Amino acid sequence: MYPLRRNRRLRTNESMRSLVRETIISPNDFIVPLFVVEGKGVKEEIASMPNYYRLSLDILQKEVKELWKLGLKSVLLFVKVDDKLKDNSGKEALNADGLMQRAIKTVKNAVPEMIVMTDVALDPFSIYGHDGIISEGKVLNDDTNAVLAEMSLSHAMAGADIVAPSDMMDGRIFEIRTLLEDEGFCDTGIMAYSAKYASAFYGPFRDALDSAPVDAKDIPKDKKTYQMDYGNREEAIREALMDIDEGADIVMVKPGLCYLDIVRDIKEVVNVPVAVYQVSGEYAMLKAAAEKGWLDHDAVLLEQVTAIKRAGASMIASYFAKDVAKLIN
Numbered sequence: 232m233y234p235l236r237r238n239r240r241l242r243t244n245e246s247m248r249s250l251v252r253e254t255i256i257s258p259n260d261f262i263v264p265l266f267v268v269e270g271k272g273v274k275e276e277i278a279s280m281p282n283y284y285r286l287s288l289d290i291l292q293k294e295v296k297e298l299w300k301l302g303l304k305s306v307l308l309f310v311k312v313d314d315k316l317k318d319n320s321g322k323e324a325l326n327a328d329g330l331m332q333r334a335i336k337t338v339k340n341a342v343p344e345m346i347v348m349t350d351v352a353l354d355p356f357s358i359y360g361h362d363g364i365i366s367e368g369k370v371l372n373d374d375t376n377a378v379l380a381e382m383s384l385s386h387a388m389a390g391a392d393i394v395a396p397s398d399m400m401d402g403r404i405f406e407i408r409t410l411l412e413d414e415g416f417c418d419t420g421i422m423a424y425s426a427k428y429a430s431a432f433y434g435p436f437r438d439a440l441d442s443a444p445v446d447a448k449d450i451p452k453d454k455k456t457y458q459m460d461y462g463n464r465e466e467a468i469r470e471a472l473m474d475i476d477e478g479a480d481i482v483m484v485k486p487g488l489c490y491l492d493i494v495r496d497i498k499e500v501v502n503v504p505v506a507v508y509q510v511s512g513e514y515a516m517l518k519a520a521a522e523k524g525w526l527d528h529d530a531v532l533l534e535q536v537t538a539i540k541r542a543g544a545s546m547i548a549s550y551f552a553k554d555v556a557k558l559i560n
């Protein structure tokens with residue numbers, strides 16, 4: 232009872248506050264998403280993601296060395312695929328000498344201790360901009376899984392530490408785990424995008440990879456038949472538990488800020504690490520507001536990533552990873 236209890240006593244100064252602070256952010260918490268393109272000396276800024284770039288392999292090599300010096304120890308690779316290589320089967324995704332496979336090797340050669348995670352989904356390879364194979368207006372679940380498993384194997388063979396299926400097909404974790412085990416890749420981990428919502432916050436990412444669903448006859452206009460409905464909570468828990476049963480090492484919630492209730496719900500029922508993806512639209516919102524002088528970029532950023540960790544995230548995939556590492560180092 233007041234005045235015996237005065238909560239302000241533990242807030243009197245920064246030393247006192249740091250003594251009782253429950254959630255502390257470190258570079259160890261972050262996964263750095265990286266966009267890779269063909270070419271030499273390429274560092275193209277993404278229009279809707281200020282200060283974020285598509286990198287060719289030579290620049291990627293320099294970038295990961297810099298990340299490592301900042302204490303950032305894991306990257307998540309995405310590739311922007313040439314239109315000529317796109318089809319409806321994901322054939323290029325299995326190319327042992329494809330851009331992703333070369334990017335994996337580039338990172339591992341530059342910084343062998345860097346954890347290399349890879350995006351596993353068909354959208355960057357799809358002429359239709361969908362995460363699966365399309366037939367008669369539908370995204371085929373099981374046919375897609377077979378390609379995702381082969382794609383994961385190809386990434387593992389190139390040296391990936393963790394494959395990260397972002398597609399939301401049912402049963403793909405089981406198919407991927409089974410193939411990896413059969414082929415001797417028992418140490419390759421799986422980070423499952425388990426509760427991935429059909430979100431409007433992915434817009435800038437689709438600009439970065441030119442991977443938005445195309446507007447054409449008999450092609451689904453959006454990803455709502457596989458990504459989750461944002462009105463749903465219990466379904467997210469079911470998705471996470473199923474992925475763990477199927478062999479996921481880490482489960483992910485995506486996007487971040489609007490979904491922290493889901494992060495907490497999942498955290499309370501699972502016994503594997505929970506990852507959160509602070510997505511491209513979240514990045515764009517803060518950059519835009521800061522550019523206008525309406526928000527204090529660094530202060531808002533630290534508040535946001537701390538909130539994500541406080542909600543239950545063991546790790547955060549974030550385009551702000553480098554900004555955060557520089558701020559707290």
Ligand SMILES: NCc1[nH]cc(CCC(=O)O)c1CC(=O)O
Pocket residue numbers: 350352353354362397398432433434435436437454509510511512
């Ligand atoms: N498999 C696609 C994929 N993997 C990661 C993202 C979004 C990441 C972001 O917005 O930062 C997406 C976009 C989508 O589902 O359309």
Ligand SMILES: [Mg+2]
Pocket residue numbers: 399400401402425470473474
């Ligand atoms: Mg699922």
